[in-house]
Amino acid sequence: MTTHLHMLPPSVNNLTVRVFLRAAGLPFNEENAWGKTRSPEFMAKIPAHLTPAIEHKDHPRGAMWESCAIMMYLANKHHLENLYPTDPGRRALVDSANFYLTGTLYPLIARTTYPRLGFPGYAGEAHAEKDLSAPQKESARKAAELAVAEPLEVFRSYFVRDGFIGDGASPSIADIRLAATLEFLALSDTPLPAWCKGYVGRVEEKLGKAYSEPAADVRGMVAQVKQKSA
Numbered sequence: 001m002t003t004h005l006h007m008l009p010p011s012v013n014n015l016t017v018r019v020f021l022r023a024a025g026l027p028f029n030e031e032n033a034w035g036k037t038r039s040p041e042f043m044a045k046i047p048a049h050l051t052p053a054i055e056h057k058d059h060p061r062g063a064m065w066e067s068c069a070i071m072m073y074l075a076n077k078h079h080l081e082n083l084y085p086t087d088p089g090r091r092a093l094v095d096s097a098n099f100y101l102t103g104t105l106y107p108l109i110a111r112t113t114y115p116r117l118g119f120p121g122y123a124g125e126a127h128a129e130k131d132l133s134a135p136q137k138e139s140a141r142k143a144a145e146l147a148v149a150e151p152l153e154v155f156r157s158y159f160v161r162d163g164f165i166g167d168g169a170s171p172s173i174a175d176i177r178l179a180a181t182l183e184f185l186a187l188s189d190t191p192l193p194a195w196c197k198g199y200v201g202r203v204e205e206k207l208g209k210a211y212s213e214p215a216a217d218v219r220g221m222v223a224q225v226k227q228k229s230a
């Protein structure tokens with residue numbers, strides 16, 4: 001059964017599921033959701049107006065969102081052991097990494113990079129506050145950038161070590177989520193640690209075109225933003 005993916009090409013949340021669908025070899029089609037996420041048609045299916053979102057006939061509501069939950073659903077449904085191990089210990093590593101990423105690391109990366117990408121900030125964040133001055137916003141952005149180092153080091157020392165998350169011989173859904181996320185860190189002033197570069201390279205080498213083809217959309221936009229600010 002074909003999965004219909006609503007996606008935004010320059011987004012790393014979306015890159016995650018775009019890589020996953022290709023790596024899993026599942027039948028899918030992609031629709032660019034640019035300008036559509038707040039439309040009544042879209043919100044009737046996906047009330048959170050978020051991408052990535054999939055439509056799938058078997059799903060109890062017919063559609064769902066959240067990158068990690070989408071990968072978990074499809075990996076469970078299609079018994080994708082390599083991408084989402086069933087051994088409880090290995091699965092715990094994968095789940096823990098994904099929750100830590102979406103709950104702790106990603107919000108910092110968003111506050112670091114969204115102002116530079118021109119993406120909207122979430123309500124209450126400095127970047128989204130009209131009354132704050134540019135230096136105040138930059139100081140908040142910089143604080144988030146500096147705070148990225150700690151969770152990143154946790155990923156290195158606890159989850160990734162010298163291999164892949166979940167201790168398998170090939171990338172899991174948590175590696176797809178982390179490698180995709182790291183793509184945006186090319187926009188911070190702090191250089192990406194060497195281990196991150198090696199790690200993304202390892203994930204990309206194992207996944208091949210499944211990673212590099214959709215990653216080109218994110219990399220192209222990151223390069224454009226860097227060129228403009230140079």
Ligand SMILES: N[C@@H](CCC(=O)N[C@@H](CS)C(=O)NCC(=O)O)C(=O)O
Nearest residue numbers: 011013037049050051052066067068
């Ligand atoms: N935690 C979510 C984040 C999804 C998200 O923030 N999606 C953004 C693009 S990066 C979006 O679709 N925004 C459109 C909107 O809010 O209308 C995930 O991992 O899927």
